[in-house]
Amino acid sequence: MSASRIAIALLVAAGLPWPGQAQDATAALDAAAKAMGTATLQSLRYTGTGSNNSLGQAYSTGGAWPRFTVKKYTALVNYTAPAMRQEIVRIDDEDPPRGGGAGPFTPATGQGGIRPIPGDIIQNQNSDGRTEIGALNLWLTPHGFIKGAIASGNAKIAGKRGRKTFVAFTAFGKYTVTGTLDERNLVERVATVIDGGFTGDTPLTAEYSDYQSVVGVQLPRHIVQKQGGFPVLEIFVAEAEPNNAAALEIRGAQNAPPPAAPAEVRTEKIGDGVWFLNLGAPQALLVEFKDYLVIIEAPTGEERSLATIAAAKRLVPNKPIKYLVNTHHHSDHAGGLRTYVAEGIPIITHTSHKGWYEREIFKNAHALNPDRLARAPRAAMLELMGDKRVLSDGTMTLELHLMRGNRHSEGLLMAYVPTLKMLIQADAFAPRPGAAPLPKPSPYTTNLVDNVERLKLDVQRVAHVHGGVDGWDAVLAAAGKPVNASSSTSQR
Numbered sequence: 001m002s003a004s005r006i007a008i009a010l011l012v013a014a015g016l017p018w019p020g021q022a023q024d025a026t027a028a029l030d031a032a033a034k035a036m037g038t039a040t041l042q043s044l045r046y047t048g049t050g051s052n053n054s055l056g057q058a059y060s061t062g063g064a065w066p067r068f069t070v071k072k073y074t075a076l077v078n079y080t081a082p083a084m085r086q087e088i089v090r091i092d093d094e095d096p097p098r099g100g101g102a103g104p105f106t107p108a109t110g111q112g113g114i115r116p117i118p119g120d121i122i123q124n125q126n127s128d129g130r131t132e133i134g135a136l137n138l139w140l141t142p143h144g145f146i147k148g149a150i151a152s153g154n155a156k157i158a159g160k161r162g163r164k165t166f167v168a169f170t171a172f173g174k175y176t177v178t179g180t181l182d183e184r185n186l187v188e189r190v191a192t193v194i195d196g197g198f199t200g201d202t203p204l205t206a207e208y209s210d211y212q213s214v215v216g217v218q219l220p221r222h223i224v225q226k227q228g229g230f231p232v233l234e235i236f237v238a239e240a241e242p243n244n245a246a247a248l249e250i251r252g253a254q255n256a257p258p259p260a261a262p263a264e265v266r267t268e269k270i271g272d273g274v275w276f277l278n279l280g281a282p283q284a285l286l287v288e289f290k291d292y293l294v295i296i297e298a299p300t301g302e303e304r305s306l307a308t309i310a311a312a313k314r315l316v317p318n319k320p321i322k323y324l325v326n327t328h329h330h331s332d333h334a335g336g337l338r339t340y341v342a343e344g345i346p347i348i349t350h351t352s353h354k355g356w357y358e359r360e361i362f363k364n365a366h367a368l369n370p371d372r373l374a375r376a377p378r379a380a381m382l383e384l385m386g387d388k389r390v391l392s393d394g395t396m397t398l399e400l401h402l403m404r405g406n407r408h409s410e411g412l413l414m415a416y417v418p419t420l421k422m423l424i425q426a427d428a429f430a431p432r433p434g435a436a437p438l439p440k441p442s443p444y445t446t447n448l449v450d451n452v453e454r455l456k457l458d459v460q461r462v463a464h465v466h467g468g469v470d471g472w473d474a475v476l477a478a479a480g481k482p483v484n485a486s487s488s489t490s491q492r
């Protein structure tokens with residue numbers, strides 16, 4: 001073996017591009033840029049209709065994200081900034097709805113909190129190409145991929161299959177972005193892996209088909225984006241205009257940054273032995289027993305879980321956290337579960353959640369952003385329940401019940417504290433202060449009332465995992481039931 005062959009063998013072994021690969025990639029990208037008309041493209045505006053989906057809000061564990069119809073879609077891409085803006089008008093027209101995705105209640109629009117969401121839902125998003133996720137959004141577009149791959153200087157041929165060529169480049173030292181060029185040198189697919197938080201290293205893909213030439217620029221008429229293997233956006237393009245002037249005005253930082261999360265957990269006692277541990281919605285709850293503590297809900301991610309655990313220990317020193325109760329698998333409620341696994345705290349959840357949690361959530365790679373469990377893997381302690389489980393030690397009793405037949409999530413649990421006549425619920429009811437009543441009651445809320453009546457629970461107050469405490473009458477009213485008539489409260 002010659003010295004140069006040895007060097008190449010070492011490069012290949014190290015996973016680095018060797019000169020031939022880089023030359024091939026440059027040639028492939030040049031051919032694609034020529035075929036696609038990329039060099040002349042500075043900006044792009046396109047419109048269409050289709051659907052988008054609420055990530056992390058599937059009805060079933062490991063199932064597809066809930067679908068919303070997109071009535072109007074406008075994308076403005078400025079490849080020179082680089083920046084991208086998407087304007088989406090969507091409607092919640094699945095009847096009856098299934099899964100989550102209502103988003104937080106917004107008094108100004110009267111939308112959110114509970115499905116079905118009334119009226120047109122306006123969603124505008126800006127991607128700043130100078131940020132990691134913003135750049136990935138741009139590189140996911142067909143021309144963005146070619147421009148990004150050329151600019152990276154590290155593109156290589158990642159493989160060939162039939163007449164397809166795979167070209168990959170590495171960005172920010174950790175993301176591999178792979179484009180598939182078809183036999184006409186058009187970008188047919190772009191794929192990368194991002195940190196999905198709850199789901200760990202998560203595939204993000206975009207598929208492009210039905211290309212048409214518009215003033216010398218090849219543009220797809222059909223776009224499908226997927227995250228975690230399921231669609232998040234599907235657009236049938238109606239109109240496209242290369243080098244659109246308005247698109248060239250798009251800049252990244254048009255939207256105000258989101259308000260900074262409160263640094264400290266706010267604790268709020270809502271009954272003897274029960275507190276909200278609030279670091280923004282959804283929140284966790286603390287329930288104190290004679291010798292131990294139970295935390296209900298592990299919202300959003302590790303930072304929250306660590307802050308929640310610290311707040312619980314400050315509030316009630318010297319009692320161990322015996323269980324974490326997980327009401328359901330949505331990422332806003334379960335995103336911090338892995339921290340409890342890492343801490344060795346058993347998790348009570350519905351039996352329907354076992355497979356997905358054990359196969360994916362507690363096992364997925366977290367190489368892009370290693371959390372505690374990734375750094376020190378250990379087995380989860382799942383305590384699975386079916387219809388009912390009661391935790392009681394003579395001082396405190398906490399009943400956990402399955403909300404049978406609730407369409408928000410399979411295996412949705414609610415909690416009941418008999419001594420306080422208090423129900424703790426997630427996502428089956430949302431207060432809508434100041435908003436017009438929904439055209440008809442949400443089936444999630446009527447199901448909550450049905451379950452409380454089936455179980456003959458004597459509920460006076462309802463604590464919401466997304467914040468606030470209401471009288472049971474508020475839930476009855478939202479469910480379209482007579483208040484103070486045939487309710488379970490009045491039967492007692």
Ligand SMILES: [Zn+2]
Nearest residue numbers: 100330409427
């Ligand atoms: Zn939910």
